[in-house]
Amino acid sequence: MNGVLYRVRESIGAVKQTEKVVAQYILQHPEEIVSMSVQQVAANCYSSPAAVLRYCKSIGYEGFKDFKLKLAGDLSIISLHDLEKEPLEPGASLENIMSVITNNNVQSLYESLQLLDKEELTKAYRLLVDAEKIDLYGVGSSYLIASDAVQKFMRINKVCTAYSDFHMQRVSAVNLRANDVAVAISYSGETKQVIDCIKVAKSQGAKVIAITKYADTAISSLADAVLFVAAKEDEFRSAAMTSRMATLNVIDILYTACAHEEYDEALLHLRRTHEIIQQSGEKGGRNS
């Protein structure tokens, strides 16, 4: 960022009379300036193109062109940070919805990044790297996240399952052994089915990783490694939108960390997977 508008504001006190008018005009119509010509600006300031030019140079730009370019850059950054974050009003416009939703999702990613403890994360991905078998438990939207994780970890040749059916989950948990890992995904941290499954998993000697909201919950107290995502108060309104993004981001990080741990091996598997998908694509159509 060039701080163009800042320079302009500062300049007002230290600049000759005519240019002061120009500076004022720029501050009042920054967006419009970028698509105006010197003569237009001059006219609107009851002044001359020469005066505008002199002003641009006096505050350190090469000319009017240079000034406009820098201003355009700054403005687009400013508009980016201006994106709203407040809750949506009933009559919200489409633009409003687009930027609020996106910003909430972005914010949730950054917040969760701050909550992510490096030690816990290291514990977690080491458990996964060493795991012979990985079981993921999640209900509702957390089940979808678990499935997403399965799709990822399968790519690096991990034996890895997520069932939507509670009885299947439980049977799977019973079959875990000491070198296996159970991953519990539950935003509330109190999902009964998930608690039940990780208890079974623990009793079989398996290790437990929990991904849950930042709070003292039943699931986090049972886990060997706990990864937190940012807690949002108005769970009702947000419909689990933001926590889902943050959780997926945690999965991405875990997956990438594992893949990097066994970089060469992982790359080999990735290539194979890719080739096979390509082949099937040539024959029968591409995958999503």
Next chain:
Amino acid sequence: MNGVLYRVRESIGAVKQTEKVVAQYILQHPEEIVSMSVQQVAANCYSSPAAVLRYCKSIGYEGFKDFKLKLAGDLSIISLHDLEKEPLEPGASLENIMSVITNNNVQSLYESLQLLDKEELTKAYRLLVDAEKIDLYGVGSSYLIASDAVQKFMRINKVCTAYSDFHMQRVSAVNLRANDVAVAISYSGETKQVIDCIKVAKSQGAKVIAITKYADTAISSLADAVLFVAAKEDEFRSAAMTSRMATLNVIDILYTACAHEEYDEALLHLRRTHEIIQQSGEKGGRNS
């Protein structure tokens, strides 16, 4: 953000010979372009100013000036987010992985936001609001996104399904009618199963919404409304991580827009009721 470089990259396949050279040059020297004149650019492309101008117009800008201004804006945003976005090296540290993955996801959200056309979005959510029944088609990780959408739309009482099995999808498509909507989710835009289903859906008179990458694909040409997500070149490495986030964000926006539409409708009903009560009040004495 205007997605200038995206447009340029995508344009290469769909533009005449001379302009292709210009596009290529822009991609290779984006920073320099902004302070160059048309004639300079033309000279460096062994071409004419007219060709450069034609190119700028063909990808949707008013002229070279307009193009440069938009590009300058985008570049300053890109430089802002560019800090830790480089591909991960084999020996990457955990901190490194955490920030690169998160930044990629964030960037993908922002980039897709700029590709989201308001008109198409309006078309899409109106179709969804008016739909009697919604069918979602997706394979692999796109199926998970479809399921996520189902969970959301069910909350606002929409009849809404997503099947993982192709035959179920197809049966469901056959049962669609004129007031129903099919949503095709496919990053590549060429998934055979999905194409098949939306063709069936169309033949039944149903409307089709596509969510796919920014490119000219089979699915986007079949759809009544197309919503784009940012296209990443190295699909191999990223394992569909970033496109998934962007697609979920689009779903969030669609869902929220629908929910708000219904809210407005409810509000409208409330107002009408209120007016009617007022009227009767004027005639026969006021109500408390």
Next chain:
DNA sequence: CTAAATCTGAAATTTTATTTCAGAAATTGT
């Protein structure tokens, strides 16, 4: 009150952007 210094804008100049149009290249139909 005048001389020097500074400021200002009209007009000239230069640079840059845009349009026009005739010829070249590619495409199509026969």
Next chain:
DNA sequence: ACAATTTCTGAAATAAAATTTCAGATTTAG
């Protein structure tokens, strides 16, 4: 394969915008 049609291309003309110049106005200092 060939003519007709369409599309593409860049040289040159034109228009627009940016920048410079300079003479006169205004201010300031002695």
